Amino acid sequence: MxxxxxxxxxxxxxxxxxxxxxxxxxxxxxxxxxxxxxxxxxxxxxxxxxxxxxxxxxxxxxxxxxxxxxxxxxxxxxxxxxxxxxxxxxxxxxxxxxxxxxxxxxxxxxxxxxxxxxxxxxxxxxxxxxxxxxxxxxxxxxxxxxxxxxxxxxxxxxxxxxxxxxxxxxxxxxxxxxxxxxxxxxxxxxxxxxxxxxxxxxxxxxxxxxxxxxxxxxxxxxxxxxxxxxxxxxxxxxxxxxxxxxxxxxxxxxxxxxxxxxxxxxxxxxxxxxxxxxxxxxxxxxxxxxxxxxxxxxxxxxxxxxxxxxxxxxxxxxxxxxxxxxxxxxxxxxxxxxxxxxxxxxxxxxxxxxxxxxxxxxxxxxxxxxxxxxxxxxxxxxxxxxxxxxxxxxxxxxxxxxxxxxxxxxxxxxxxxxxxxxxxxxxxxxxxLRIGVVFQGKKVRDDRKTLFQTGISHDDKLDALGFTLEPSPSRGSPPLGPEGRxxxxxxxxxxxxxxxxxxxxxxxxxxxxxxxxxxxxxxxxxxxxxxxxxxxxxxxxPDASLEKNAADSRALVPVAAMDAEALAVVPMRKPKRCETVQRRIRRPFSVFEVEALVQAVEKLGTGRWRDVKMRAFDNAKHRTYVDLKFGCLGKEPTCLGAWHGPTSFKKSTGLGPVQLVSKRVRVRLNLVTISSARLVLLDQCSGLDKWKTLVHTARISPQQRRGEPVPQELLDRVLIAHAYWSQQQARQQMKHQSETRLLL
DNA sequence: TTTAGGG
DNA sequence: CCCTAAA
Structure with a gap:
């Protein structure tokens, strides 16, 4: 892999x-x-x-x-x-x-x-x-x-x-x-x-x-x-x-x-x-x-x-x-x-x-x-x-x-x-050596104390929690630390x-x-x-509440002030949203894919992205139009998806718009009505988005383009196809409107 | 469920 | 790539 x-x-x-x-x-x-x-x-x-x-x-x-x-x-x-x-x-x-x-x-x-x-x-x-x-x-x-x-x-x-x-x-x-x-x-x-x-x-x-x-x-x-x-x-x-x-x-x-x-x-x-x-x-x-x-x-x-x-x-x-x-x-x-x-x-x-x-x-x-x-x-x-x-x-x-x-x-x-x-x-x-504890930038002076006694509560941000490697009290000086502090x-x-x-x-x-x-x-x-x-x-x-918590807890002393012999501390930092709200990996389209996309769009038009996807990227899992349904609560989703349910549902469930599908998600979903809940892979739009960017790329000057260069020939086809299908869509719209008018 | 379009 | 509205 x-x-x-x-x-x-x-x-x-x-x-x-x-x-x-x-x-x-x-x-x-x-x-x-x-x-x-x-x-x-x-x-x-x-x-x-x-x-x-x-x-x-x-x-x-x-x-x-x-x-x-x-x-x-x-x-x-x-x-x-x-x-x-x-x-x-x-x-x-x-x-x-x-x-x-x-x-x-x-x-x-x-x-x-x-x-x-x-x-x-x-x-x-x-x-x-x-x-x-x-x-x-x-x-x-x-x-x-x-x-x-x-x-x-x-x-x-x-x-x-x-x-x-x-x-x-x-x-x-x-x-x-x-x-x-x-x-x-x-x-x-x-x-x-x-x-x-x-x-x-x-x-x-x-x-x-x-x-x-x-x-x-x-x-x-x-x-x-x-x-x-x-x-x-x-x-x-x-x-x-x-x-x-x-x-x-x-x-x-x-x-x-x-x-x-x-x-x-x-x-x-x-x-x-x-x-x-x-x-x-x-x-x-x-x-x-x-x-x-x-x-x-x-x-x-x-x-x-x-x-x-x-x-x-x-x-x-x-x-x-x-x-x-x-x-x-x-x-x-x-x-x-x-x-x-x-x-x-x-x-x-x-x-x-x-x-x-x-x-x-x-x-x-x-x-x-x-x-x-x-x-x-x-x-x-x-x-x-x-x-x-x-x-x-x-x-x-x-x-x-x-x-x-x-x-x-x-x-x-x-x-x-x-x-x-x-x-x-x-x-x-x-x-x-021993491990010291640093919480919110403050050295936990007496780490024999419990977290609670130290003032670390469940709700505290864990970002501020770190550990130090420091000499054990029995040793006068750190084995390797060039400096004693x-x-x-x-x-x-x-x-x-x-x-x-x-x-x-x-x-x-x-x-x-x-x-x-x-x-x-x-x-x-x-x-x-x-x-x-x-x-x-x-x-x-950094947690804004640091000062507050630090002030509240005497067990914590500013690390900078402490005279301990910690060698270093690495806080247990909370990861960014990447951890929880998984952002998909960026997968730039290759020229080959662009070619396939252009071909599909030329054939199918700009309004049928699902078909385009199936035609051009049917075998590309990461480009797949996939939606995960929670229609059956007992069903486990099988891959990552983005929450595309109603916003209100998101709020009620606390689920983010993009959520790692998991058993826990399901558990949470069980707590609410999820009539229309669903998880959709955002990749479904990859073709659309890519087309969008392709059109944009084709319209700008070559000097302004970035990334892997797309052959000008393809870009020309993009513009042509886009113009054609836009015209077609416009015509369709006109036609539809006229029909509606006639009906009225 | 899918598309469209803005961010 | 993300998000949402709307069809």
Whole structure:
């Protein structure tokens, strides 16, 4: 798919050296950048290992190996959520930190990679048994849900972070948009040293290793100043396994935009080369750690399992079969273990906020917000989410066994790429970092407080929520920060990211366009191409209520004033309307299409656009005249459409004029009378609009024309046909009028 | 439901 | 490309 090409190639800046040639994907050929620095190579390999060899974590890990995992970064949600009575541990590796931290589990499928990456220290790569998945267990079970193990204190409802993981099928209504949802990204951009980027629905496997079961690939890209891990998973075009749409709401959004035409120009981020010795040091540190564990049980089928995290007082389970989504909810008390709620707003369900299933927050207030993909479902903060199902997660047979679907939420075998990334960063940086919270530009001084206590309410704009990577209190100074004071990346606009100071460390799990913006120009290749669709994305303006809220909350202090040692902050910015009100991708007409259009119009005239469409673009889906009817409420729409119902209906439903068709839309439609409701693809007018522009183009001077030049011959035909049919229409009108007059 | 036309 | 009115 084009989208994948963009992503994959775009991230290919370096071909992982350790990958056996035989296993190299042919797709990885281009844009390969050689790297000569052996030290960087090592770091690169380490990062590969980090991403490629996902740590297996489950309950057992939490209990047994948790102590070994020093430097685990607590997720922000937890940080915010943490009980006040519990002092913030300086060392997050205390017992129980596993529960507070992100839990990562992953299936490692390519042990050789690890062996290579840490060629001389593979012995350090020992760890819990990996989760082996059965390629068909998911389908057999028809459901899957994974949770990251995490402590969730439910006493305080206000601070709960809800993370839901909705596994929605690719069946009914996903046909047109499935591809759009296939990739998400998590990224940690250490502009000063490394960048790790992971795609959602990615198997964190060795670079460019073909994935046995879902064609997912990961790529590690390294340049002089960055190391990026791109993890991507191709959608399952054949439906061989449940391709499940998941929206990593906070961490990974934007994929829709990728397919729907939001393009974001590539902004280049200047980064600085990591000193070789630093890399070497980090590498040694990493090697010495027991972070990276080889999964002895991994097999070809074993791959990534991911999970999202959240806190909430209730847990939602969504089980999915290929074409059916079963959901059930139950109180968290039903679970023997604490866990975070996986929060997933189905990206189809852009509009939902208020759907009955209650997955998304703010039912009626702000549809856009719901659709924006915040992980802050109700009030929680999600640093990183990862969708296991999106990757066709297979849980190990031995684990799944005869378990009921509900038991699939067992955290074993799951992991968050975010965690992986964070761990990688932690390992590289030597730990001692923590995630800080910045809300509306103010540092949350005491992030042990709950969101509510901090003054962050459900209604607050999430744009202002950001995270900082800062040294943990135990450390006197930031490991890498050249300066001791915090740096905040406003990121209200893309530019700030591009202007990141050299020493800034960005932890970003937000939308892809932001990720791209943060990308340094490491390869100068396809970046602009694969971010093409993000161009429509733009940051939301700062929340006007910032001051008010800030004043109301003493827990917040201006970031600029705080003396913390945050390295950077990346706000959880609300995406532009692109997220919710999908703007179609711009698809310029080719000369060939123009020719077809002209021909059709010449034949049929200017008043029969439906026929013109069928004649000239019948096979062009994106030019198709398609309308989606809601005549049957039980019917799921199958593609994106624009709301063309009565304005009053729009108002009553809160649906925008252009709305992503989704189950949630349907849910909402059920609430009202929709006698004439319908969704229409605006493409129906493409021919008309194009003709309109063609006529205009033909009438202006060639110097004024833009875009792909249309042959003058065609333009002449346009004018001729237009004149002819306009005359015909005029005649018809005259004739009609005269007939009417005669009748009278 | 489709067309037409303004933005 | 978006939106709406109107046929």
């Amino acid at each position: 084009e989208f994948h090409k963009r992503l994959d190639y775009g991230f290919i800046g370096y071909q992982v050296p350790h990958i056996p040639r035989a296993t190299r994907s042919a797709r990885g050929r281009g844009n390969i950048r050689k790297k000569s620095d052996s030290n960087e190579m090592c770091a690169f390999d380490l990062l590969t290992t980090v991403a490629g060899k996902l740590l297996l974590e489950g309950e057992s890990t939490s209990n047994s190996s948790g102590k070994d995992r020093s430097g685990v970064v607590k997720d922000t949600a937890e940080t915010v959520k943490e009980d006040e009575d519990t002092p913030l541990k300086e060392n997050p590796c205390n017992e129980g930190c596993q529960e507070r931290g992100f839990f990562i589990s992953q299936i490692v499928s390519e042990a050789p990679v690890v062996n290579h990456c840490l060629s001389k220290s593979t012995d350090t790569l020992s760890g819990p048994a990996s989760v082996i998945t059965s390629s068909d267990c998911l389908e057999k079970l028809g459901s899957a849900e994974q949770f990251i193990n995490g402590e969730c204190k439910t006493e305080n409802r206000n601070c709960s972070t809800k993370v839901e993981h909705e596994l929605s099928g690719c069946g009914d209504f996903s046909s047109c948009t499935l591809g759009a949802e296939t990739k998400k990204q998590l990224k940690i951009n250490l502009s000063n040293d490394a960048t790790i980027t992971t795609n959602k629905r990615a198997a964190i496997c060795s670079s460019e290793f073909p994935d046995p079961w879902d064609r997912k690939r990961s790529m590690l890209v390294a340049s002089d100043n960055t190391v990026k891990l791109s993890l991507s998973t191709d959608p399952d075009p054949f439906g061989s396994f449940p391709v499940i749409r998941n929206d990593v709401q906070l961490a990974n959004k934007d994929d829709d935009e990728k397919s729907w035409g939001c393009t974001q120009p590539s902004t280049r981020n200047k980064t600085f080369k990591l000193a070789p010795r630093v890399v070497d040091w980090r590498m040694r540190k990493l090697q010495a750690s027991k972070y990276w564990e080889v999964n002895p049980q991994s097999d070809d089928e074993g791959h990534v399992n991911v999970a999202s995290i959240s806190l909430d007082n209730e847990t939602r389970h969504v089980y999915q079969k290929r074409e059916n989504v079963y959901t059930s909810e139950r109180s968290q008390r039903d679970f023997p273990f604490k866990k975070r709620k996986l929060y997933y707003c189905n990206s189809f369900s852009n509009s939902d906020g208020g759907s009955s299933d209650g997955i998304c927050s703010s039912p009626t207030k702000d549809l856009n917000r719901d659709a924006s993909g915040y992980t802050l479902a109700s009030s929680g903060v999600l640093i990183g989410t990862y969708s296991p199902s999106a990757y066709g997660i297979r849980l190990p047979v031995q684990q799944l066994g005869r378990q009921s679907p509900k038991e699939l939420v067992h955290p074993s075998g799951l992991m968050t790429p975010m965690r992986t990334v964070m761990e990688a960063v932690m390992a590289i940086l030597g730990g001692g 915090s740096r905040v990346l406003p990121c209200e606009t893309p530019q700030p990211l591009t202007r990141c100071s050299p020493g800034s460390t960005i932890i970003h799990n937000g939308m892809q366009q932001e990720t791209y913006n943060a990308f340094p120009d490491y390869s100068g290749t396809n970046l602009s191409n694969f971010i093409e669709s993000d161009h429509d994305s733009a940051p939301s303006p």
